[in-house]
Amino acid sequence: MPTQQTIRFISDGHRLVGDLHLPDTGRAPVVIGCHGLLANRQSPKQIALAAALNRIGQAYLLFDHRGCGDSPGAWDSRTLLADRCRDLYHAIQAMQSHSAISALAGLFGSSFGGTVVMATAVTHKAPRIVTFAAPINSRSVHQKAAADQIQSHNALTTNDLAALAFDLRPQLPLLDNILVLHA
Numbered sequence: 044m045p046t047q048q049t050i051r052f053i054s055d056g057h058r059l060v061g062d063l064h065l066p067d068t069g070r071a072p073v074v075i076g077c078h079g080l081l082a083n084r085q086s087p088k089q090i091a092l093a094a095a096l097n098r099i100g101q102a103y104l105l106f107d108h109r110g111c112g113d114s115p116g117a118w119d120s121r122t123l124l125a126d127r128c129r130d131l132y133h134a135i136q137a138m139q140s141h142s143a144i145s146a147l148a149g150l151f152g153s154s155f156g157g158t159v160v161m162a163t164a165v166t167h168k169a170p171r172i173v174t175f176a177a178p179i180n181s182r183s184v185h186q187k188a189a190a191d192q193i194q195s196h197n198a199l200t201t202n203d204l205a206a207l208a209f210d211l212r213p214q215l216p217l218l219d220n221i222l223v224l225h226a
Contacts, residue, residue, distance in 0.1 A: 046099040050104065052137035054130045060084075060113040061106025061134065064093035065143050073102040073138050073189075074146035077131055077156030080184075083112030088153060089174075101148055106134050120206035127159040132167055146170075149220075152177055155184070158211065161221070165214045171222040178208040 050061040062084055065071065074096055076089050084105040093103035108130045109116030119126070131150070138144045149171030152160030157177020164172050178184050184207060 048143075050106065050141075052106075052133055054109060054133035055115040055126070057109040057114060057130075057132060058108055059109060059133070061163065062093075062103050063138075063141070064097055064103045064105075064145075066102060067095040070143055070145040071100055071102040072140075072146045073144045074149045074151055075106045075131065075134050075138060076103060077146070077150070077152040077159045078105070078108070078111065079125070079154030079156050079199045081111075082154070082156075083107045086133070086153065087152075094209050102144060104134060104138060106130070111146065121208075123207055124150060124159065124162055124209045127155075128163045131133065131159055131163045134165060137225055140187070146184060148175065151168045151175075154178075161211055161218060162209070162214070164221075167221070170220060174221070175224045176222070176226065179212055179215065181208050 044067055046065050048063045048065065050063045051058055076092065078084060078086050078089060084107045089105045093105060096103045107114035108127050110118045135147060138147060145188060147169060150160040150164060150169045151173045152158065153175045156175030158179070160172055160174055160175065161179070
């Protein structure tokens, strides 16, 4: 029967919290997931993905980025993408030394989490990358729908959103083995 472990690891002095979903097959390859801008590791699609991967003998780590869910820290929109990339990098490092993990199988990111996965994979190669509805530049994030969502969550203001600036288009040719899903 699959099991779940609470995982804690350090990223830039922040003690991040995650859930490692393990299949009952012994040591397993792991997929690491990144949640969206205003989400956390309790995302229903991430939990469903963990169950699906466990059924095929793979582990899944979902974690809260700094300032999200149960992970402490504050957001700075000017460095948000770089901060989350470092969080993901440290999650990868934590899994490389975990006794139940045999290898990194891939990275999964939803929405802004997909952006983080792509940006991280440019410098820290992953065997496979899957993104779902991931923006490749901040222009799409700045649209009114995103501003309305941010105001409803009281997490970021419209001014915070304006400070979020990124464009992954120049780095995209450096990525390998990527599946991009948009609906």
